[in-house]
Amino acid sequence: MFSSDLPPAPVVSREYLYAGVGLLLVAGLLVAIALVAGSQVDRAQRQSSLLASQSAAMAACVETQSGTARNTCMLQARAASHPAEMLTTAADNGPNFVRNAALAPDNTQGLGSVGFSAHR
Secondary structure (H helix, E strand, O other), X not given: OOHHHOOOOOOOOXXXXXXXXXXXXXXXXXXXXXXXXXXXXXXXXXXXXHHHHHHXXXXXXXXXXXXXXXXXXXXXXXXXXXXXXXXXXXXXXXXXXXXXXXXXXXXXXXXXXXXOOOOX
C-alpha cells in the first residue's frame, strides 16, 4: 500500500495550534492564581481567628489576674496560640537564656520601664 492510496490527513494550521496552546496556558495560569488566592484567604481567616482568640484570652488575663500571675497567664495565652514557637520564660534556666536586667523578676507585669530623655 502506497501513501498515494491513503486519504489525505487533515492539516491544522499552526496559528490554530499556537492559539490553542496559548489558551490552555492562560487557563492553567488562571486556575493556579485562583488556587493560590483561595489558600491565602483561608490562611488570613485562620490567622484572624487565632488573633481574636488570643486577644480574648489576653483580655481575660488582664481582667482576672494581677502581678506575676498576669504575666504567666499572658505567656500561657500566647503559647497556646503559637504552639510552634518556643517562648522563653523566667523559669527557663537553659544555657541560652538571657534575662533582661531592666525588669525585676518578682515584679514582671508584661511592661518594662522606658525612659524618655533627649540624647544628643
